[in-house]
Amino acid sequence: MDLKDILSRCDHTLLSQTAAWEEIKALCDDGMKYGCASVCIPASYVAQAAEYAAGRLPICTVIGFPNGYSTTKAKCFEAADAVENGAVEVDMVINLGWVKDRKWDELLGEIRAVKAACGGKLLKVIIETCFLTDEEKIKLCQLVTASGAEYIKTSTGFGGGGATREDVALFKAHVGPGVKIKAAGGIADLKDAEDFINLGADRLGTSRVVKAAKALER
Secondary structure (H helix, E strand, O other): OOHHHHHOOEEEEOOOOOOOHHHHHHHHHHHHHHOOOEEEEOHHHHHHHHHHHOOOOOEEEEEOOOOOOOOHHHHHHHHHHHHHHOOOEEEEEOOHHHHHOOOHHHHHHHHHHHHHHOOOOEEEEEOOHHHOOHHHHHHHHHHHHHHOOOEEEOOOOOOOOOOOHHHHHHHHHHOOOOOEEEEEOOOOOHHHHHHHHHHOOOEEEEOHHHHHHHHHHO
């Protein structure tokens, strides 16, 4: 698979607690240079990054991150605020306690509410697969399909486990035709990236593909 094609599917990501502006700026520079799908950054830097990128690169951020147990109202505020600040893509974390409680109607309602708060911008729903059974993952594929969100996403990268090939294949088998897949967390190298794409991932949440591209240049 062509490296340029892989890079075009990457949400070039920096979400560490200590991420500072110079690192975010460098991330944006790399995202623009290598033709990434977006940069995924902390919400507090969205306005600054959007101004810096000036339309040359989509800005993505995370809400309810990384634990997902904020109230629906708080998540909706975060989403609307992010979009107002210049985010064109929003990655939300679901309420995992509600999954364990089997509160399917509440989960669907929350995703729909956050989608509405995004004001037409793209929504990715993080279900944090490392905490879920296959039965729960399949149910969430159905809920995300019904919600109107554009993507289902495997992981935050903060939950103790990242994307697996098995989970991406499971998503592909159970999401509706309008739902895309984002694999995130633990994508180690170009071989991993290509495998996930071949299994059905439309996006990859990682910084390692750009690092691999830089290594090849050297």
